[in-house]
Amino acid sequence: MNAAPADNLIDTLAERFSKNTSRHADVQWADVQKRLEAKPEKMQVLEAMEKTGGEPDVIGVDKKSGEFVFCDCSAESPSGRRSLCYDRSALDSRKENKPVGDVVRTAESMGIELLTEEAYRELQTLGVFDRTTSSWVQTPDGIRILGGAIFCDRRYNHVFTYHNGADSYYSSRGFRGTLGV
Secondary structure (H helix, E strand, O other), rough: HHHHHHHHHHHHHHHHHHOOHHHOOOOOOHHHHHHHHHHHHHHHHHHHHHHOOOOEEEEEEOOOOOOOOEEEOOOOOHHHOOEOOHHHHHHHHHHOOOOOOEHHHHHHOOOOOOOHHHHHHHOOOOOOOOOOOOEEEEOOOOHHHEEEEEEEEEEEOOOEEEEEEEEOOOOOOEHHHHEOO
């Protein structure tokens, strides 16, 4: 990343961090910025999260690694990561009307980890997300082997988990991810 785009991203992240202090009450921005400046490869991942509409923000500190955890905190599922089926196998199984890609490979190529159902529910304690969209989450092998995948959303002030065929895709379903820094 060049200096100017990196500075712009740092400014964007710092502003978002200061506007949403309830997401990271015990974290100081100076500590986050110092870590970001020491890890330019993580800045590239955050830039990809930002460019696809994720609005990444710090949501805590990983107790094991001590890393700051960034997560997509956009009000709705990131707009640049929608209309994707669940994984490569699902994409390959479609004979017609294939989506442009799949969630698992897109997350991997970006360098982020797809949220688990538990992590999605934890995110919902920090704000209100996905009131008109939904987000694919990591699917247990037992469900995936049978052709399914799971996704979550928030409706009626409640977080729901649903299932669908892994090969399905919708313009209102994307995915959220996390990054440790």
